Amino acid sequence: MGVTGVDELRERARRELEAERIRRRAENPTLETGNGIDHAPQGNSPPAPAVKTRKDSSPIKSLDTIINLPKLLSSSPPLTQAQLGALWTAYHARKEGVLCAVVPLEMYSQLIETARRYSQFVVPLPRGVKSVEDGKEPEGGTEMFFIEWALHHCPTVPNPKVDELGLPSSQSTEQTASAGSNPPIMTLLFTPLQEYKHRQSFAAPHLALTFHTDLASTHGVALLRGEITPAQSGNGRWLLGQEEAQALVVAMQKFYLPGTGEAAKDREELLKCFHERPEEFKWERLLELSDIGIKL
Template sequence: MLRLNAYRATPRVFSLYRSLRRHLHIDYESKYSDKLQKRAQELGKSLNEIRQEIKEAERFRLKQWSEERGKKLQEEEAAAASAQQTSSGASTSGPTPAPRKTSRKDNSPVKPLADILNLDRLLEKTHTAEQISSLWTAYHASRSKGTGRGFICASVPLDTYEKLMVTGKKYPSFAVPLPRDAVQDDSGEAKRAYEFYFLQWDFHDTPPTPTPSEPFFRPPSDLPASNPQTSTVLLTPLQEYKSRTTFATAYLILTFYTDLASSHGLVLLRGEITSTAASTENNSNSDFLLSQQDAQLLTMHLQRFYLWGGEEEGAKERYRLLEAFHNIPEEFKWEDLLKHAEPI
């Protein structure tokens, strides 16, 4: 499980948020001030005291949650290392290969692919990209007990990922809408509601090029000599990001694993939906912060806005929105995003 629970805030990110909030015409302070004022009167405290208590309680909860998550990750890594050593020690035929290094050169919290799939065993025989894709899908189906809940996965051709990576580096953040149930406006008319999600790209170290032990394996000549960077995309409700800033919880974490790009021309996409606090405490995967359908639609939005090339209808407009969001905020109109909110 990936342990990414907060965005790294930058002045650019705050500037983008303020730009979108200005276009959305939402005043969050006034929206909740009445409730806070009422609560303060009930407790006989000032509004500032109530706000400070809420902040302190949230800091404590996040710190406790982070410590528990870190401890669990260390236990999982220790168990995996122990199992690998036991397996290596039990083998007596032929030389024992050196264990694959999974430590990161950077401080990335991304779980290495070698901790998810047994890459050494995978590379012992010649597997096609289609076979690896099937294994990737089967693995996540087994992790969710066949329900698919909590995960989404896909296999991305290398050339497609390279296009995504170029656009992601140029436009590392954006906001996308999710359709919600209709609500009534002041006139009593039912109108479609939308919830905006803020996404942010992050790029990490390049994973090492695999060394297959199968002597007849030869990577295709048209593939690069080294792998591209691993990347992650974090998505969280815009309102969540506004209220918690650097402590905002990522509801969906998309990770592009590039370990097999130079050998098989394949990038493995893993999407993890964050479990609710109650589900985590009960060691259950029954409840998540985001539905499976919404997670799939958010991933589709990533493709729509970051793979805008070609003659597909609306492609030029999506690129224009992405560019305006970053470079021409005065021309960015959130209403235009709603044209691309519905599933295809």
């Protein structure tokens, strides 16, 4: 896909977003517009891609449907950040089609900040790479994935203690209030670019990440859970392998959590270019900065 492909993709996303806003206003006139994490700029300049809710995305599973929050919070002494991370990792260790991670709050705040500015991007996934002799370029290709960030509600800070009737004690309520508020939950969808271009909002994401922030104010972390979409054929198959899903997450991190150094600056600039100067966006540069060993 050439440079014009980026323009077409972004224009389709803009039209789709506007149509979705009109549809939602018609369905519920009292619903506030601009539900994404970015607001359209004023003036004649075209709006930047805004984070939106896709009609095909699954409802967010609350954290207390995944783990027993009351039991976890009632432990004595209270769980440390490291212990919470170990429990989260152990819980997902033997589950198929699922990824997990523990994201420090400072890192999560950086993700939110970057997603507000750049809610969409593309990342490459190596496909069918063959090993070759030393000194030769690896054989194989890449599949581009379109990624979309969405911002959701801020979960309430859970009460660490309840009485025998299941109601929070006054002391527990005070402790919860002093803990402050939680940051919003974020989700991230990975959809094959070609499928998204052809089906747009009806394209099925292959991987969906949810950053649960219920324990952010109490433990200083966001709990990441990624779910790979099962194949329609069933038989315990998935649209992505475990390693492929992990590779997509790593590719995203290289641009949304670039770190420091010259390569980090180049990745930040390419992400900015995708949104602000799409006519200058180069796919060859994307592959180089993704560091996957394959060139166009």
